[in-house]
Amino acid sequence: MSDMKKNPNIKCSVSQCRYNLVSEDFCGLNCIHVGTHEANPTVPECVDCNSFVRRAE
Ligand code: SF4
Structure with a gap:
């Protein structure tokens, strides 16, 4: 990569x-998919980068 x-x-x-x-703390993709693993998300911890x-290793 x-x-x-x-x-x-x-x-x-x-x-x-x-x-x-890693050296810049940015993503290298053009687009990402953000989703949630919660039925009713309320805080940042409820959402995920699904990309x-x-x-x-
Ligand atoms: S976790 Fe998501 S936003 Fe972060 S680098 Fe990976 S694909 Fe990009």
Whole structure:
């Protein structure tokens, strides 16, 4: 994923994700899908980035 460019519109600090540009805390995807695992989300912890893919070890 070293050829990824940062998307300045998507800030993200999830360094475990393969799409994260760790040195800059941005996502490298053009678009992400945000969802929720709750029936009635009320706080930030209720929502997730569903585009997350675990970084290869
Ligand atoms: S896909 Fe989601 S979790 Fe991964 S770097 Fe982009 S915004 Fe962060």
